[in-house]
Amino acid sequence: MGLLLPSCGEVKTLGVNPCEQKDFINQNIGYMPQKFGLYEDLTVMENLDLYADLKGLSQDHKDKSFKTLLNFTGLGEFISRLAGDLSGGMKQKLGLACSLLGRPGFLVLDEPSVGVDPISRRELLRMVQDLCDEGMTILWSTAYLDEAEKFSSCVLLNEGKLLYQGAPQDLTSKLEGRTFFAYAKDGKNRALLKQIIKDGDGLTDAVIQADSVRVVLDRGIQKYENLDLQPTTPRFEDAVIDILGGCPKGESSLSHNLQIVDDASEYVIEADALVKRYGSFYAVKNNTFKVKKGEIFGLLGPNGAGKSTSFKMLCGLVTPTSGTARIMGLDIQKNLSKARSYLGYMAQKFSLFGGLSVMQNLKFFSGIYGLNIWEQRDKINQMVDIFDLKPYLGHNADELPLGFKQRLALSCALMHNPPILFLDEPTSGVDPLTRRDFWNHINTLVEKGVTVMVTTHFMDEAEYCDRISLFYRGEAIETGTPSELKNKVSKDCTMEEAFIALIEKYDRQKIQRMPA
Amino acid sequence: MTRLRALIIKEFHQMMRDPSTLLIAFILPMILLCVYRFSLNLDTITVTIGIKNEDNRAQISSLVSAFENTKYLIPRSYSNRAQMERDIEKGVIRGMVIIPNDFSEKLGRSQEAQIQVITDGSETNTANFVANYSTAIINNWLTNTYKIRGMKKPTIKVVSRFWYNEELNSHWFVLPGALSVIMTLVGILLTALVVAREWERGTMEALITTRITKTDLLLSKYIPYFCLGMVSMAFCVFWCVVIFGVPFRGSYFLYAIVSGLFLLTLIGQGLLASTLAKNQFTASQAALTGGFLPALMLSGLVYPISSMPTPIQFLSNFISAKYFVGCSQNLFMAGNIWDILIPNSIFMIIMSVILYLLIYRYTAQRLD
Numbered sequence: 001m002g003l004l005l006p007s008c009g010e011v012k013t014l015g016v017n018p019c020e021q022k023d024f025i026n027q028n029i030g031y032m033p034q035k036f037g038l039y040e041d042l043t044v045m046e047n048l049d050l051y052a053d054l055k056g057l058s059q060d061h062k063d064k065s066f067k068t069l070l071n072f073t074g075l076g077e078f079i080s081r082l083a084g085d086l087s088g089g090m091k092q093k094l095g096l097a098c099s100l101l102g103r104p105g106f107l108v109l110d111e112p113s114v115g116v117d118p119i120s121r122r123e124l125l126r127m128v129q130d131l132c133d134e135g136m137t138i139l140w141s142t143a144y145l146d147e148a149e150k151f152s153s154c155v156l157l158n159e160g161k162l163l164y165q166g167a168p169q170d171l172t173s174k175l176e177g178r179t180f181f182a183y184a185k186d187g188k189n190r191a192l193l194k195q196i197i198k199d200g201d202g203l204t205d206a207v208i209q210a211d212s213v214r215v216v217l218d219r220g221i222q223k224y225e226n227l228d229l230q231p232t233t234p235r236f237e238d239a240v241i242d243i244l245g246g247c248p249k250g251e252s253s254l255s256h257n258l259q260i261v262d263d264a265s266e267y268v269i270e271a272d273a274l275v276k277r278y279g280s281f282y283a284v285k286n287n288t289f290k291v292k293k294g295e296i297f298g299l300l301g302p303n304g305a306g307k308s309t310s311f312k313m314l315c316g317l318v319t320p321t322s323g324t325a326r327i328m329g330l331d332i333q334k335n336l337s338k339a340r341s342y343l344g345y346m347a348q349k350f351s352l353f354g355g356l357s358v359m360q361n362l363k364f365f366s367g368i369y370g371l372n373i374w375e376q377r378d379k380i381n382q383m384v385d386i387f388d389l390k391p392y393l394g395h396n397a398d399e400l401p402l403g404f405k406q407r408l409a410l411s412c413a414l415m416h417n418p419p420i421l422f423l424d425e426p427t428s429g430v431d432p433l434t435r436r437d438f439w440n441h442i443n444t445l446v447e448k449g450v451t452v453m454v455t456t457h458f459m460d461e462a463e464y465c466d467r468i469s470l471f472y473r474g475e476a477i478e479t480g481t482p483s484e485l486k487n488k489v490s491k492d493c494t495m496e497e498a499f500i501a502l503i504e505k506y507d508r509q510k511i512q513r514m515p516a
Numbered sequence: 517m518t519r520l521r522a523l524i525i526k527e528f529h530q531m532m533r534d535p536s537t538l539l540i541a542f543i544l545p546m547i548l549l550c551v552y553r554f555s556l557n558l559d560t561i562t563v564t565i566g567i568k569n570e571d572n573r574a575q576i577s578s579l580v581s582a583f584e585n586t587k588y589l590i591p592r593s594y595s596n597r598a599q600m601e602r603d604i605e606k607g608v609i610r611g612m613v614i615i616p617n618d619f620s621e622k623l624g625r626s627q628e629a630q631i632q633v634i635t636d637g638s639e640t641n642t643a644n645f646v647a648n649y650s651t652a653i654i655n656n657w658l659t660n661t662y663k664i665r666g667m668k669k670p671t672i673k674v675v676s677r678f679w680y681n682e683e684l685n686s687h688w689f690v691l692p693g694a695l696s697v698i699m700t701l702v703g704i705l706l707t708a709l710v711v712a713r714e715w716e717r718g719t720m721e722a723l724i725t726t727r728i729t730k731t732d733l734l735l736s737k738y739i740p741y742f743c744l745g746m747v748s749m750a751f752c753v754f755w756c757v758v759i760f761g762v763p764f765r766g767s768y769f770l771y772a773i774v775s776g777l778f779l780l781t782l783i784g785q786g787l788l789a790s791t792l793a794k795n796q797f798t799a800s801q802a803a804l805t806g807g808f809l810p811a812l813m814l815s816g817l818v819y820p821i822s823s824m825p826t827p828i829q830f831l832s833n834f835i836s837a838k839y840f841v842g843c844s845q846n847l848f849m850a851g852n853i854w855d856i857l858i859p860n861s862i863f864m865i866i867m868s869v870i871l872y873l874l875i876y877r878y879t880a881q882r883l884d
Contacts (some may be wrong), residue, residue: 001725002882003721003724003725003882003883004882005882019882023727026725026726026727029725031721031722031725033718033722033725034718035717037718037719037723039526039717039719040717041529041530041533042526042530046526046529050522050523050525050526051722051726053518053519053522054519054522054523054728056519056727082533099722
């Protein structure tokens, strides 16, 4: 697009060099940047007007395209609303509408679906499909592999290198006959996964998927130890892991080093009728749930659904408008520091001190958790061993690769042996291998009795959880195990399909409940 | 042209909807004007001083009473010098006047008679005031005494007169000068955020993929904020003239032209910071420390430039507020003095052109 100058090599877009013929390129390309490029303090109509004028559309032309685009995106009734007051899904549609002004032949969408609810995401995909059918070329960048699976052609990049180019189906079909589900006899899928990964011979990938373990075997291998394997269809993510050289194997050394949490109380996290109101806006409405010891509990939902607010009320970062949050039976409002001492918290973006070295970060965090010098030294050595931080000890936290930042953040959160671990969007923006590695550590912690609470908007990440709560518009609309939720919809749907169906059901009920 | 118009309309919409814009453009200057009017007071104040009279002749008592009869000095008599020194240390008195025992004798013999005036140098302004005022009182007394006696006047006679500000209302010249500091703050704060905001919210990326030119982009920032700045300036002048009663002797038309030039340099500084930083926080910090503080220190409003070391004096040539302080004070108090207005305006024009070119140079058309 001519936004960045290549250091070497040549780019040709629409047959011309984009850096030299910017005018031609800008005229013929529709571009939606990350965050959609909207002016939040302008209304929907003003945004459209601005971009139409910038593209040099005539008044006549403008009126016509506005009509079509508003119709196409369903934004017609919101034209006088400020863009900043739109939901994520509507912003995305408005961004798309702005980039479609002037009917470009080539549309570039940069991570258009980040933080958008699954329904809007599905609608966007449908709209893009329509445009495609009309003959438009569309380039869509994404970190979601399930999205990439739906496109006619893809370019797979890792660490700046091209891994694959072609139709995703071609790549996926190579794995035909190599993907299976394994079920644990006693229902303990986490232990099963650990056992499978520990050995690792002939294994390409293994992840938890609801109550089973999804196993991908190396080429030519049909059997795996003494597992009862049931064949399933491969998906794009399996193929990507295959290209990347398979999932990390072996055992998380956390399993040897961590002391087992022993505590009598059955429910370690309790939310009782939590409400958070900002002015007239309810960020969280009447949220009630209990989390058992040794469970992974997930809060799943799009941005702005209230999951982060619930999460922050539970660790005492936000005061609830009403209701109580209890940690290990303690009301967090009344015993803030005691309750917090039970918590390990890993914030979004990791909240490390970028200008300090890895060692200094470890020392700082062990210090603020109140460990004495000898405990600090032991604990830091232990963490360095477990997470292989040794080669990076002198590096600044900013310079670390993302995966190591994540490990460092996790080790900082674990300094005081907390029985409860809070993870806020732990793996957004992290590649699938690092994500697997991270979840192996988390699984080990859970086996030791640590309770984990996690927020995520990755639908497939929700599969790792024992139980999940679906968040939508400030309410927890459903709570249950991943397979329970899926079964509510149909036998073999994906988590995303289940989520969409449950939201739609909720919306229908809401309309019925409204007085006529 | 359509594109520029669309961008300007957008900028106006954003400006009007952002409450902080109006706060910065109108409420902030109002508060600052009040602060300058009521608290930055360079006028005479009432100061207590100590007097030790060692000369007991009758004619000297009239000198002491001359001190007692002023509005601004409260004399306190001491007989013990050590006590007086303790009081000056404690800050009870701000200066001391010592009349030696041979004072009237020497005067009578037409010799050089001396009076010692000691001031508390830790507060320069007060010290100067006490020294100058005491000298004036003594001289005055001297003249009067000789007149009464019909004797020859003393050899040295100091006559001070204050031009332009006959009533010595310091806010008459502080406020017009303060306008430059206030407008620096307003102009820079308003514009330091606008380009950086586009980068932070990701809208710049969308803008540069449309067919707008750099000139479109820059003018769309200059024009709306220039208009707003001029309205804000008019508002400030209104406050000075109508509410605080500062006389305005020059032409309002000329004042508008110099203000416009000054505003262009400010918008330039703000936009340059914003363009280079691409981040609202850094941009506002850079603009404030690089724009507002030098304007306050080096414009000659508070600290006279002539008493600064040469390198700093040289540096002050790059502060547009310096040129505006000169223009503003002249237009308010003296009228249209072209010898001051023209060179100062030329400097401001040069500065704004250089700033515009710099911004043009650093406005990105790519992301790297």
